[in-house]
Amino acid sequence: MAHRCLRLLQVIRNRTSIPCIFKSTSISTNIEPKSIKINQIKTEDNFTYLDDPDQFGTLTKSVKVIEDEFSDPGDVQEQEYIQNNPLPNQKLTTKQYADLIKQYLSHKRLKEAINVLEVRMLTVDRVKPENYIYNILIGACAEVGYTKKAFKLFNDMKKRALKPTGDTYTCLFHACSNSPWAKDGLLHAKNLRSLMIEKGIEPNLTNYNAMIKAFGRCGDIATAFQIVDEMISKKIKIRVHTLNHLLHACISDKESGLRHALVVWRKMLRMREKPNLFSFNLMLRCVKDCNLGSKNDIEELVCLLREHIAIGSRHVEVMQIDASEAKPHISDDNKILQSLPGKNIENSNEIIVSDKNNDRDSVNITITNNLSKHTQVEDRRTVPNLLSKIVQMQQVLSLQEVHSVQDKFAIVGGLDDFLKEMQIYSVKPDIKTFTQMLPLIDNTPEAENHLLETMKTQGIRADIDFYNNLIKKRCLRTDYDGAFAVKDLVEEECKIRNKKIHPLKKKFRLKFNIMTYGVLALACRTKESADKLLTEMNENKLKVNIEILGTLLKNGAMNMDFEYVLYMMEKVKEENIKVNEAFLKHLETLSDRCTKRIAQAQTTPTPSANAVMRGSKNFMKVYKTWLKDVNVYEHLKPEHPWQQFEETYPETVQRSNVEIKEPKRFYKRNRKFVQYKL
Known part of the structure; x- marks a missing residue:
């Protein structure tokens, strides 16, 4: 041991x-x-203490430190999501979230409205949204043309197993029609339509109207007409609203849109659909922006009209006698005569002709040779009105090419006859009708005064937009005195309306806006008049923009008034305004002219040429330093049209008083009323 x-x-x-x-x-x-x-x-x-009183020893602390260094961010986020569970009283109802979103949309703050769904509801409050919330946001994105975000919300809606409604598809088609790029909108519209066909979703009337508008605005008129044919095959009654969308689609074809619009109008009359105010206003828009088509299309129309006249001269009757029943039989194209109230078909000499080869592009024209006694009492039309049910072709020999807007307006009746046609259908014109008529009438003061008198007889009060267009029209024909006379007319009208009209009726008030001074800038040919205009804008608390300064600069550059030009350039620096491409283009054009004038003055020196040369050299010297001070390259960077919706709304002085009211949280108490008994 x-x-x-x-x-x-x-x-x-x-x-x-x-x-x-x-x-x-x-x-x-x-x-x-x-x-x-x-x-x-x-x-x-060797270890860093975490000072955790619940742990004993240092070994567990070291393991925790190592785990924190190599932890996954997704796991940390998931752990925080589980731990930070919101309280029940923090959540709101669907209606309260919708009201909060609508408050932001009323102030045009789309980014903040979307954050209510994506941040507050889904991340903070953890509330499952309903399709009503998505429909509101998709409709808001569609209104401003934010197509990308609208379809992204639509995809998120489907991922959350929310069933899209008819309003959802209507808003998506509106987003396609309002897209800033026609090709992109057309691609989304085609994909959406194919998706509806694949899923077996049956569109309603509102969906069809939105489809027609989307394909028409994006330039695919053929598909718009095919959708109408599809509606007819499904026995959906075509009403005037659908035909109005089809008229809107015709506006996108600038070459032959007026011809398509006339075809749609004749179909409207044949279907006995009464045109409304929107129909007449859209037709005026077609007359302004579109043409009748190529020369061959016009010749076909002339040949068709001549055939109708030849048939009328031979007294060919429309009716056909059925031998079996011995009753008048009317073809499908002539059913409109049979259904007219108070119409005697046997004594009628009217002929309705239609091209059956292509029903979509057919031209339906009614010709009469013998008018009734009631029609003879009325004023005879001097020019055939292609919008009328009855087209008089007795005095028409041929139809030449139509280029000017005045000639196209004469085809649909002109000012007086167009208003008579509206009176036939009991449609009262509004200020928009006369505003669109203003560029279509003759470019003379007499025609403009006649239009103003007609407005008074119709009881239509002009707004500031009408007077702005009138000022612009007179400025474009270099009638600057007449343009400033319109301004005096507006001031007198303001005084009269302030006395007669109640001050709460804001829609009848007249007040100069930024567009008024923009068109008046066309008439400022000197520096003194431009300075007076800018001073008046400052007194009315209106901030000048680069478009107005560009118009004033153009006037000075055309006359080579260097003092005027340098004053505008200095104004840009004072107001700290971003220059645009048009403003720089005027300066570059003036710079090229100055270079040529300097070269001419050196070869042939004259007193006037020497004065121009001195002014040109001074301008060139100031122009080079001005380009560096303004930082042109930074201002000319292209801005994406959707960038403004991806950023928060900037706080300005005018909108500093905007307040978003938080909805009140309320709870229902499950208390039952118990009646007291003795």
């Missing part, structure tokens, strides 16, 4: 470690001699 203990002591001397404890079944020894020096290693120095 002693020998065994001595051997154990020898082993301990050779070791340089902390004391060990030996355990066995037979012996347990704990030996720490005083002569042995032991190197103690403190493991606590």
Whole structure:
């Protein structure tokens, strides 16, 4: 036993470690001699303490430190999502979220409205949204043409297993029609229509109207007409609203849109659909923006009209006698005569002719040779009105090419006859009708005065937009005195209306806006008149923009009035306004003219040429330094049209008083009324 203990002591001397404890079944020894020096290693120095009172020792702390260094951000986010569970009183109802979104949309803050769904509802409050919330936001994106976000919300809606409604598809087609790029909108519209066909979704009348508008605005008129044919095949009654959307689609074809519009109008009359105010206004828009088509199309129309006259001269009757029933039989194209109230078909000499080869592009024209007594009492039309049910072709020999808007307006009756046609259908014109008529009438003061008198007889009050167009029309024909006379007319009208009209009726008030000074800038030919215009804008608390300064600069550049031009350039620097491409184009054109004038003055020196040369050199010197001060390259960076919707709305002085009211949280108490009994 002693020998065994001595051997154990020898082993301990050779070791340089902390004391060990030996355990066995037979012996347990704990030996720490005083002569042995032991190197103690403190493991606590190698770790960072987390000061967690719930953990004992340092080993678990070191493991936690290592886990924090190599943790996944997704796991951390998931853990925070689980731990930070919102309270029940933090959540709102669907109606309250919708009201909050509508408040932002009323102030045109689309980004903040979308954040209510994507941030507050889904991340903070963790509320499952309904399709009503998505429909509101998709409709808001569609109104401003934010097509990308509208379809992204639509995809998120489907991922959350929310069933799209008819309003959802209507808003998506509106987003396609309002897209800033026609090709992109057309691609989305085609994909959406194919998706509806693939899913077996049956469109309603509103969906069809939105489809026609989307394809028409994006330039695919053929598909718009095919959709109408599809509606007819499904026995959906075509009403005037659908035909109005089709007229709107015709406006996108600038070459032959007027011809398509006339075809749609004749179909409207044949279907006995009464045109409304929108129909007449859209037709005026077609007359202004579109043409009748190529020369071949006009010749086909002339040949068709001549055939109708030849048929009328031979007294060909429309009716056909059925031998079996011995009753007048009318073809499908002539059913409109049978259904007219108070119409005697047997004594009628009217002929309705239609081209059956292509029903979509057919021209339906009614010709009469013998007018009724009631019609003869009325004023005879001097020019055939292609919008009327009855087209008089007795005095028409041929139809030449029509280019000017005045000639196209004469085809649909002109000012007086167009208003008579509206009176036939009991449609009262509005100020928009006369505003669109203004560029279509003759470019003379007499025609403009006649239009103003007609408005008074119709009881239509002109708004500031009408007077702005009148000023612009007179400025374009260099009638600057007449343009400033319109301004005086507006001031007199303001005084009269302020006395007669109640001050709460804001829609009848007249007040100069930024567009008024924009068109008046066309008449400012000198620096003094431009300075007077800018001073008046400052008095009315209107901030000048680059379009007005560009118009004023153009007037000075055309006359090579260097004092006028330098004044406008200095005004840009004072107001800190971003220049646009048109403003720089005027300056570059003037710079090129100055270079040529300097070269001419050096070859043929004259007193006038020397004066122009001195002014040109001064302008060129100032122009180079001005380009550096304004930082043109920074201002001319192209801005994406959707960038404004991806950023928060900028806070301005005019909108600093905008307040978003947080909806009140209310709770229903499940308390039942218990009647007190004695």
